[in-house]
Amino acid sequence: MENVVMTIPYFANYSLCNYAYIPEYHRYYYVTVDVLNGLRLRLNMKSDALSSFYSYYKSSQIIAGRSSSHPNDNLVDNKIPFSPQPTFEFRQIGTAFTPTATGYHYILTLGGKG
Amino acid sequence: MGKTVILPTGDGSAVMTVKAVGTNWNGVSVPIRTTGTPHNLTLTATQTRSGNTKSCKMDISIWTERSAMDEYDYYIAGYCNPHSGNHYQLITISYARILNDYPYQGGRMWWEGIYERPIGTTYTTYTDEDMSLYWFQFPYYGTSSTSYGMNSDTDATFEIEADFPIFDSEEHWRAYILSGGTDTTGCINIGEDFDIDDTKLYYIYNKKGQANIFYGNVKETSGSPVWRSMKFYANGRPCFYMTDDTGFGMTLMASRVVSSIGVAGQPYYLDYIDESEWREGELYYTDGFYGDIDKYKTAFAKIPTNGVYTYGLTCDTNIPVFANQDDAEEYLENPDDEDVLEKALNYGDISQFYNPTNPTGYPDTGTEFGQVYTRGFFSRQYILNQTGLAEISNQLFSVGTGSVWETLKKGVELYGDSPSECVQSCIYYPVPLDSMFSGGIGSTNSVFFGSYQMVLENSIAYQIHFPNGHFDLGSFTLRRRYNNWRDYEPYCRCYLYLPYCGTFQLDLARYYNKVTTIRYFVDTRSGSCIACLISGASSTGGHLLDYFNGQMGVQMPITMTDFSRYANNQINTLLGGIQGEKPILQNMTSTLGMLSQAGTGGAGVPMAVGAGVIATMANASKTMYDLTQNNINSYNKTVGGSTSMLNEYLPQRATFLFEYQETIDSPNELLLQGLPSNASGMLSNFSGYLEVESINLVCPIATENEKRSIINQLKAGVIL
Numbered sequence: 134m135e136n137v138v139m140t141i142p143y144f145a146n147y148s149l150c151n152y153a154y155i156p157e158y159h160r161y162y163y164v165t166v167d168v169l170n171g172l173r174l175r176l177n178m179k180s181d182a183l184s185s186f187y188s189y190y191k192s193s194q195i196i197a198g199r200s201s202s203h204p205n206d207n208l209v210d211n212k213i214p215f216s217p218q219p220t221f222e223f224r225q226i227g228t229a230f231t232p233t234a235t236g237y238h239y240i241l242t243l244g245g246k247g
Numbered sequence: 248m249g250k251t252v253i254l255p256t257g258d259g260s261a262v263m264t265v266k267a268v269g270t271n272w273n274g275v276s277v278p279i280r281t282t283g284t285p286h287n288l289t290l291t292a293t294q295t296r297s298g299n300t301k302s303c304k305m306d307i308s309i310w311t312e313r314s315a316m317d318e319y320d321y322y323i324a325g326y327c328n329p330h331s332g333n334h335y336q337l338i339t340i341s342y343a344r345i346l347n348d349y350p351y352q353g354g355r356m357w358w359e360g361i362y363e364r365p366i367g368t369t370y371t372t373y374t375d376e377d378m379s380l381y382w383f384q385f386p387y388y389g390t391s392s393t394s395y396g397m398n399s400d401t402d403a404t405f406e407i408e409a410d411f412p413i414f415d416s417e418e419h420w421r422a423y424i425l426s427g428g429t430d431t432t433g434c435i436n437i438g439e440d441f442d443i444d445d446t447k448l449y450y451i452y453n454k455k456g457q458a459n460i461f462y463g464n465v466k467e468t469s470g471s472p473v474w475r476s477m478k479f480y481a482n483g484r485p486c487f488y489m490t491d492d493t494g495f496g497m498t499l500m501a502s503r504v505v506s507s508i509g510v511a512g513q514p515y516y517l518d519y520i521d522e523s524e525w526r527e528g529e530l531y532y533t534d535g536f537y538g539d540i541d542k543y544k545t546a547f548a549k550i551p552t553n554g555v556y557t558y559g560l561t562c563d564t565n566i567p568v569f570a571n572q573d574d575a576e577e578y579l580e581n582p583d584d585e586d587v588l589e590k591a592l593n594y595g596d597i598s599q600f601y602n603p604t605n606p607t608g609y610p611d612t613g614t615e616f617g618q619v620y621t622r623g624f625f626s627r628q629y630i631l632n633q634t635g636l637a638e639i640s641n642q643l644f645s646v647g648t649g650s651v652w653e654t655l656k657k658g659v660e661l662y663g664d665s666p667s668e669c670v671q672s673c674i675y676y677p678v679p680l681d682s683m684f685s686g687g688i689g690s691t692n693s694v695f696f697g698s699y700q701m702v703l704e705n706s707i708a709y710q711i712h713f714p715n716g717h718f719d720l721g722s723f724t725l726r727r728r729y730n731n732w733r734d735y736e737p738y739c740r741c742y743l744y745l746p747y748c749g750t751f752q753l754d755l756a757r758y759y760n761k762v763t764t765i766r767y768f769v770d771t772r773s774g775s776c777i778a779c780l781i782s783g784a785s786s787t788g789g790h791l792l793d794y795f796n797g798q799m800g801v802q803m804p805i806t807m808t809d810f811s812r813y814a815n816n817q818i819n820t821l822l823g824g825i826q827g828e829k830p831i832l833q834n835m836t837s838t839l840g841m842l843s844q845a846g847t848g849g850a851g852v853p854m855a856v857g858a859g860v861i862a863t864m865a866n867a868s869k870t871m872y873d874l875t876q877n878n879i880n881s882y883n884k885t886v887g888g889s890t891s892m893l894n895e896y897l898p899q900r901a902t903f904l905f906e907y908q909e910t911i912d913s914p915n916e917l918l919l920q921g922l923p924s925n926a927s928g929m930l931s932n933f934s935g936y937l938e939v940e941s942i943n944l945v946c947p948i949a950t951e952n953e954k955r956s957i958i959n960q961l962k963a964g965v966i967l
Binding site for chain 2: 134180189192193197201202203204205208209210213215219220224225226227229230231232236239240241243244
């Protein structure tokens, strides 16, 4: 039931149809349409397993690589492009050395009697 | 005072003046408000036409409404419009967010208040159900018989007072929206004391999957909760304090006026989560009412040992939350006091966000350079040009009778047993040594040269008994900027310049959120120093995180031999530094070194010539040269080609350089491609974008091909 082909009578708005559900098969289908001799339409239907069985497999255990609802800020995101120009921040902190002309700034080391 | 804008009027003849009056917008960009405190707008219009003057005044409150506000950041703002036809559409008030790099207006606005309309009217335009804006249009122009056009016969003045920004053009309004509420260019009613550089981002984000906050009235009227995330820029410091014992009531305070972010004085409504499903029926808010929720399994209930339930408000915020109003007020009075901030109940979290644009918390004061005060008391220095040096060189190499050579030779003989031979070193330090070594020194009025005691009549000296001391240059606490992986290397690098030591790269992971002290120790014999970065530093201990060697003391030349060493230090240190980074110059360096030792040289290296000659005359041996080389090498390890005296020109304070690799973010990234997760669980627990790394697919109804298709699509990425 993954792929279904149906032939139905022609109708004008067939181009608006691209998705279908067949209850008997419990499946949604992507639909492409071929016009046969201008009188009939052939529906080429391919199952959309992802949507059809969500209620069945939604309890499956997974490990998410990327997620909108469960992001982890500590993991490196390699999908984000970096700007070639980094940002720089300069900050001077604390107190300063005070090389001044006054005050006791010299150590004179002399040999001999101490 | 606000600014005045003169706008074009079509024919260019009329005078259209728009000026901001009264209380200016305080610079705090806020998301839209729904109910509670509204936005305020006062418009006063005076129009003179054909000698007749009319005026009107509008004093209204504006509310906005939009569902799912937590998904986007909307900002309310107005802008003046250019003249259109024969009427003047004075101002457009709208609120918008960024959508595909364009300001997208959304939601519904309504207003109430005093409105006189002798010359004006308003229009509300809906282009679709999600788009609206208000036009406040002057003069009145409509379908009635009273129609006033703008022409040379019209003179109109409009005064605006609003607690949200009004821009002089739609272009500037757009830039404001696109910047996320930070670009205030063209704002005519911004306060003069508002400094955009001081603005910081504050926010309250909901955490998905946990107990949360949402705006109550929407809940009450629509029955579906609207989860609030609030973000605003302010150049003041906001904080919360708890208003009751339940832990639910929080009141916003700020060091500057924060008009409102929809929560101040208004109830926070909390919902709770049970088994990953939002459930309704219990509300808790600031009025003190709270229901009995212990009958439910909640994600945020905690049971302390005394059996009393307490509940946490789980949201991401960088706004400190204090236990009581007194602590909050103390914080606002001392916003830079880390000890006060530590009282915040959420300090462990907000310390990482405390100042997202300023990792150290220190203001950007620019680089302060030092000055050299070092003097050499046993020598003299001269500034010469090339002609003067050539003359000295000629005289030095003149060996004839009566030349300088004979005079110098006599001078050398005088050195003999001179007391100056006892001088081992004289070192200058850029710190007050009497304070640094206060615990191990004693004052004295004499010094000994060998056995000779020299009495100091006009000064005193301090004899060092125990050279044990240190100098603290300050402390810092590094904060994370992004609170994610980008805060670490190689996406963020941190370099620390330490005076007299050099610049070093720090391992950021080692320093985040630690109070770290920069402590210097010096060697009184050699002048070398060591800078230690100590976490939890006290007078007796702390944790040594890093240490770096340097050269703080400046060896002052005492004798001719000393000067030889000093001069060679200057030249060869410089050459050594070049040698280290420019291998191509090695041969040149070697050549110059030999010239220096041999006492010969060329005109291109005058210092090398002088140093070499003096070294030869003072009978400086090769050993002395080798010692000098050793010293030079130790300098090069720390400060490259600079000598310690040159370091006095450099900044005298520790200086951080942070290098951030900036990402080019897309506002839709979370929605369209998610973020790295590595979370595990049932597929149904995930929503939005999902990219499955691995799955144990249980789907018995599907065929094998369909199972492969499901797995491939889940791994490629789907939006649930």
